[in-house]
Amino acid sequence: MSDRLVDLASAIRSKNAGIHRITCDVMFADRAVYERVRDAGVLTTATVARLYGVSEDAVVAVVAHDPGQGIKITLQRALPSGSPGDPDILGCQQHAPLYDVEVPSVPAAGAEVGS
């Protein structure tokens, strides 16, 4: 049994973090749901790199933020924002693949965000 991340999170979004990076925030209204996703091992540097088809070096951070019940995923940009050829100047349409991440109902032992 699993759920899609889009059905568990209260917000999934992306935005520039400066001109060289794009950051995705996955936020949860419910503490238990947040902890389930945090501990599921589905959002790690390796899984994010695979999802976006980039090297792990391009995944700057995958960090859980307990006080805010959110997970932040930061990627190096392919092009600095607004350079000729950059199709997403604000970086606000780069979160879509996260919707489809499958989160198992029972967390994998010992796995959590970023590990």
Add this chain to the structure above:
Amino acid sequence: MDELRILSATGALGATPFDVDSFRRGLERDPHMVGADAGSNDVGPYGLGANTCYFPREWVKHDLRELLLAARARGIPMAIGTAGHMGTDYGVDYHAGLLEEIAREAGLAPFRLAKIYTELDLVDVHAAIDDGRVEELDGAPVLDHTTVDATARAVAVIGVEPYVEAYRQGAEVVVAGRSCDDAIFASYPVFRGFDKALAIHLGKVLECASVAGEPYMARHTMMGTIREGAIRFEPMSPKQVCTPVSVAAHSMYEESHPHRHRIPGGVVHLDDCRFVQVDPRTVEVTGARLEEAPRRLKFEGAGFVGYRFVGIVGVRDPLTIANLSAFLEYAHGRVVGQFSDLTFGCDYQVHVHPYGAGTIMGDRDPRERRLPDELAIVIEATALDEELARTVCRMYRKALMVGVYPGQKATTGKGAILADEELKGMDAYRWTMYHTLRVDDPLAHARLELVTVDGGGHA
């Protein structure tokens, strides 16, 4: 004073006119300061490079008028940061000029206006490279002298200190160049002696105003309150509330890391923060900690790439869509052949965006691409010579119209064009600098000028 109540009118002054009702509702709460963030590096390097504010003048003036009249009627300070959208010297003068115009029209009594200019002299950047005081930020390339020479304009991104100095010298209204978003709102509580870490966190959440509330709304007013040991947030639109999640989400907004917020003199740590709902509309936050570090000022620079023309070609023919790669390669080949004495990517550039066929995420898109029913191919051509940019754009677009691929059936035009003439795009710029500069003086690269604005009225 036990607490300061601060109104952030809107997250982007002049980008669209802000909501006057929610701002005026905030004024009923007897604020101690009003302000707004007027700019960002978010929208690319054009405004900085071209030194222009492309927001409609009437919208910018509308927002400034609401803020100025409210501040002067109450005798409370007002601050605008990253004036004119990119915080260039022109942007500061543009806003200052509008404030003088508004003061005259409204017959305001004299007030003290501080203008803080933050444009960098490129000679100083050259010297800083030689002195080893420049560091790359977030994976920017190492800055060299050639890149500085290719820079049209650069700005230092100031923290709270120049604002605090302006208040110390008696400023009642502050219009500053490129600023850390948080500094616009944090500086007044810091000046009044409140905790700096809390003040920075307050400013960080306030900079986008209503974006920190739920449901998502832009251009509405947010009120932030600072007192000893805690900050609070309450949206001024009755349609919004703040929740622990909405405020926490904004605490990490546009940051690489969720609980490390960098400022010129250190890092504000947010990992010990607690976000508590204290009433149905208000969230209280505690726990921000400041770790001081040697002072490094961020700076940003933009350089000219070329003139730009744009072509838009719509495609509905399913055979063309199925052969998109061959179709685009044909046009590319025609352009390179036509301009065989020039170098593609050097003398001129063409960026082709086939909207509908995976252009938004490019190689990072994990979805299997299903063929769409229609496509919009946007052609972006740039060159240092304006006529060359126009001609390249036309060549690519006309080549698409007669594009050839195996099995084609349609033999009139291969595209539905929005216009046969080339669409003049704004000039293309690129970021040349996104670095930090080691400085000792907290007021380095901030030039403060205080003037009296006399609208002809009496206090």
